[in-house]
Amino acid sequence: MQTNYKSENNSKCRHGGHKRGPTSYQMHDSNLVFEVLGLKNGDVFFDMGCGPGDYSIHAGKVIGIAGTVYALDSNISMLKTVDNKAATNGLSNIQTVYGDMTGVLPFEDESVDTCFMSTSLHCMDLQKCGTAIFKEVERILKLSGQVAVLECKKERVDFGPPLHMRISAEDIKSVVQPLGFSQYAYLDLGFNYMITLKKKGMDV
Structure with a gap:
């Protein structure tokens, strides 16, 4: 089922400003990603910039019928792919x-257990857009919730985004710490990494 909403954010921060590459799901052990996320039956999982939806499908299987996955993307063809995969998997x-x-997100305050971003932040200017993105994440995230960012390591390699587009865990922390987030976990995935953040005071 597809839901539409309108973003009125500045176009300089619009997701999709750079062409996204293929999904990162097959590049590493994604079972390990979900082991660290620790999703529970009945959770609300928000996949921000879901692409073809591999992480959304995986999350949907973990959280069960009592939970909900919201898969957001600015590319309608990607959303159709997610819908088809969900139907194929009986989800x-x-x-x-x-x-x-990067706009106002269509969720009530403190209504989401996990906000997940996989290789989507490097498609925009983190310094210009990061604060607005994570302010909204902070608003919709439950007090006990988490935000997980999976990105390419900031290293020069022969594939993936160019070095100047890559963002490090330290780059992310420089944006989120003033907004009240602190690092909860760091997962080394070889060419990629995942940093998990929680609201300060809840990082135990």
Whole structure:
């Protein structure tokens, strides 16, 4: 099922400003990613910049029928792919959302257990857009919730985004710490990494 919402954010921060590459899901042990995330039955999982939805499908299987996955992307063809994968896997707990992850998000305050961003932040200017993105994440995240960012390591390699587009865990922390987030976990995935953040005071 697809839901639409309108973002009125500045176009300089619009997701999709750079062409995204293929999904990172097959590049590493994604079972390990979900082991660290520790999703529970009944959770609300928000996949921000879901692409073809591999992480959304995985999350939908973990959280069960009592939970909900919201898969957001600004590319309608990607959302159709997610809908088709959900149907193929018999998953009725996945809702696709057409929109821009840098705008106001269509969720109530403190309503999401996990906000997940996989190789989507490097597609925009983190210094210009990061504060607005994570302010919204802070608003919709439950007090006990988490935000996980999976990105390419800031290293020069022969594939993936160019070095100047890559963002490090330290780059992310420089944006989120003033907003009240602290690092909860760091997962080394070889060419990629995942940093998990929680609201300060809840990082135990």
